[in-house]
Amino acid sequence: MTFLNQSRGQEIVLNELAKKYGEETGVTVTVDTPGPVDYLPKLQADAQSKQMPDIYSSFNPVSMAPFYKAGWALDLSAELKDGWSKNFTPEVIKLATFAKGNNLGVKPGVYTVHWENQSYGLISDSANSGIDAAKQPKTVSDLIKQLAASNKNANGGFSVAASLTPQFVQYLASNWLTDKQINDTFAGDYKWTSDGWAKAFQVIADLKKAGAIQGDAIPGGQNDNPTVETNFFTKHSVGTIFDASPGVSVAHKTAPDYTSFFSMALPKASDAKYSPRSPGVPGKGAVINPRGEHVQASLAFVKWLTEPAQQEVFAKEAYIIPTSPSLLKSAKLPDTLVGFAEGTKNQQVIPNTFSAQVTDAINRDVQSLVLGQMTVKDLLADVQSAQDASQ
Structure with a gap:
């Protein structure tokens, strides 16, 4: 077979x-x-x-x-x-x-x-990011400051692929939204223009304003995430990326001798209503x-x-x-997976998901937001239109 x-x-x-x-x-x-x-x-x-x-x-x-x-x-x-x-x-x-x-x-x-x-989270190399695995940023604001400081160096800064921005925003939104509200948004019963989503997308605008995003742009295109991963794991040309846990598996195969990085969950927003939860x-x-x-x-x-x-x-x-529940209790995971493994202990459990139209809109509009071609308000209106069109 x-x-x-x-x-x-x-x-x-x-x-x-x-x-x-x-x-x-x-x-x-x-x-x-x-x-x-x-x-x-x-x-x-x-x-x-x-x-x-x-x-x-x-x-x-x-x-x-x-x-x-x-x-x-x-x-x-x-x-x-x-x-x-x-x-x-x-x-x-x-x-x-x-x-x-x-x-x-x-x-x-x-x-x-x-x-x-x-699970989703950040992958960082202390040598390029200045972030200490033992003293990770406690808030989103602290994280942005450290990413911006590291971006003054050629191999620092932050990068996220356009194709992963829906998950990045979903993770951020959990600071202000419950799983039910996120699920209802995907179903068309809760508005993308609500405060929780607005604050989540504003974080991306804040990253750009602070000068934290490497190259002042979000990589897009068919191979955007493999490109981001190659820049981090192989070229070591960026200090911190947002990725899914399989990124560690990719690193192990493509750059097996490179282990001086760590994974971590997104920190809490200063005005969060809830603990942030990985999708x-x-x-x-x-x-x-x-x-x-x-x-x-x-x-x-x-x-x-x-x-x-x-x-x-x-x-x-x-x-x-x-x-496997038994393995999760007993297995010794590689150090590079520890932050992602912690993220699986408090995940969003949501029956619905992004529609194809909404995914396309977020991928496209976040790139425009970072380039200064859209405001957060413009973006939310466009994403809501995509949601309405998908119903």
Whole structure:
């Protein structure tokens, strides 16, 4: 059977485990890794030609929803209720669940299982940022001051890819908004023009005003986040970036000798109503094709992959945060993952997500905001229009 894999970071480990499974069971699993840029186009082409793989990587909900709605994903709810759920934290299962009335129009169910719990945060190198891992900024204002000070050096400053600005803003907004208010915003029942969202986007404007953003611009385009990660992990040309925890896995593969960086959660805003919470996102995982020739064999392999023993291999060799409750209590994670791991302890658990139109609007408008072509008020109005158009 075939597994179409999206992640370069887990490619080696996934192949090792597939080989081990074959030796133990006699079942051959072929792993095909086209790479993150080519993964979605290949999956779309496979669906159009009705030549879908037996198993394929889960991806962001907006991109995957069309496959789920077209019947290319097995609902795993019954299997999870039958005891499989013990391999995952309750939060991860909630994050993977499409609830009734979800804003992507997917039939209620659980179509993915995950061996990675993903969180968002900052990755920083003290040598370039001046931020001490043991004395991290306590407030957003303190953070902005330190980022601005570091940007006076060629290898300092702050960078975030346009494609990650929706998650950056969602994280910031949790200082002033509850999970319900954020979820209601995605559903169109709470306004983007509310104070909480305005304050979140204002942080980006404040970063620009303080001179904290490297190059005074937000990188955009198809490869924007890989570019930001390359600048940090390989070129060491920026001091601090906003990224997801899989960035550490990318670093381990592309620059294995570089370990002098650390991860940390976003600090609290001075006027916050609530503790800031990372957006909760199930990370690396699998979807099973219910129309394939090896459905039960695929299910058996994926169940095996998510057992604590295999999750521990992923965690240690691919540098990812596991979803197994027992491993989270006992496993020793790499130092570079510690800040991200802390972020998984207090995550947003939200059934809905950004619509494609809203994502595009935020990606585009944040770049304009930093370039001085839009105000926060202009941006919020445009994002609200995108939300209305997506309803």
